Amino acid sequence: MPEKLLWVRLRRREPDLPTFRRQHPVGPYVLDFYCSDARLCIEVDGAMHYVGDRPERDARRDAWLRDQGIEVVRIPASSVLEDPENVTDWVRNLACERKGANRQV
Secondary structure (H helix, E strand, C coil): CHHHHHHHHHCCCCCCCCCCEEEEEECCEEEEEEECCCCEEEEEECHHHHCCCHHHHHHHHHHHHHHCCCEEEEEEHHHHHHCHHHHHHHHHHHHHHHHHHHHHC
């Protein structure tokens, strides 16, 4: 449900807004949300991401994505549920900042 709440907001296509894809494959992984212009991955983490060997698996995955030039940002599912509009605005702003930084490289 948190991913769906975020996707409803991120999928809007407007000229000034960054474009995101949902469930985007990159190498051996599928990213929750991906903005190719910003090389930004957004992961919405539920409770299962904090137990067992999952934190170590997530860390390996994030390191692999960083090696591919993709920044990974993890957002707790509870944050999306509490304030989806604010999280969406923050994600879009981050994508815009990264998109601008990637142009200067």
